[in-house]
Amino acid sequence: MEPAAPESSRLDPSDLGHVVETTLAEATRRGASGAEAAAALSQGLSVNVRMGELETVEHTRDRSLIITVYFEQRTGSASTSDYSPASVKDTVQAACRIAEYTEADPCNGLADPDRLAMDFPNLDLFHPWNPSVDDARDMALECEQTAIDHDRRIENSEGASVSSHEGHEVYATTGGFWGEIRKTRHGLSCSVIGRDDSGMQRDYWFSSSRQAAQLDKPDVVGLEAARRTVRRLDARKIDTCKVPVIFEAPVASSLISHFVGAISGGALYRKASFLLDQVGQRVFPDFVQIYEQPLLKCAMGSAAYDSEGVTTSADNVVTNGVLQRYLLGSYSARRLGLETTGNAGGIHNLTAESGDQDLANLIGGLEKGLLVTELIGFGVNMVTGDYSRGAAGFWIENGQIQYPVEEVTVAGNLKEIFSGLCAIGKDVDTRRNIRCGSILIDGLTVAGD
Incomplete structure (x- = not known):
């Protein structure tokens, strides 16, 4: 399932290093005290079908160059998709001109040299696939047809899609860092619509992986999309109540993402977080362990260095419910008088350690409650922690799912x-x-109600 793509269709990354070198040299020639440049190439295929027919085929091939220059405490950035020498010079010139008009900020600058990554382990992120349009179409058609055939109440489809993308990036700085990343991402998804006397419902499912061979089979994805759709039919409204709530795994990560936002540097130095000054304080119950695993092989968030070249490492964020550290890049760390945590650009396989209960066990332990399978809107105030989002899911009584629920709002405060x-x-x-x-x-x- 992972044949080598023909040479004519492969990305040609050979010029990326030269482009980055030329860009940094031009920045230095123009008097910059420091500079960083990232050049990236990406290509992909996305094939969509709907109701048994090929709907769209999209081939993408993109490239970009981003340059940031520093003139002591002033900075400017510019970007281009043109790698020609003239365009590179113009882009560097634009960044330098922007720097002339920015305010000096003592926190600006490249990452500290002693924090830069020196080791680059093979994280197994690059698995090119290169399916033909016909093969991708056939996979999508099988996925959709499996969903439609599952139940007569599946009467319409929003389509099925097969995608494959790969990219290559070179990032370097005048401070001596040089890093290259090659990675792939493949996907298969399906969304269908069911109808009964109560009305219509839709749901979906998807599979995503660095390796095409690790994707769920088309019939598995289609069957799950259909199952999730049919179970939502005949949904009811419920009276307002206060009950235990289970967030199903695909939506539970959104709760953790709010936590991530609240402990990220930008929100903290702007004092726009409900978790200000909480390092060393209990945020979760004592059984909760949350940590980063940036060096997991073949995982979606793996990286040997962050977007500034700072080395990443497995590290605890929450231990026994207590917040251990924030998530910082160099700029936000300097603003806060702290050290970077290697999180410029985001997190790396942030993991909330699981217990020994599966979803059925969690449901079985509730006398009454709500299982949330979909969240709607973004009613979250990151300053106060107030939380209010539309939801759909299932009502639970006596440890069993009773019926689907729609048009409810789940509300509380994120601290609580x-x-x-x-x-x-x-x-x-x-x-x-x-x-x-x-x-x-x-x-x-x-x-x-």
């Missing part, structure tokens, strides 16, 4: 939600950069 976390299931979703199982929260307001 985090402290009220009762369990993290072992049904870990590894398709994203946040790796988390289903989460049980003890007591949220569910607003219905």
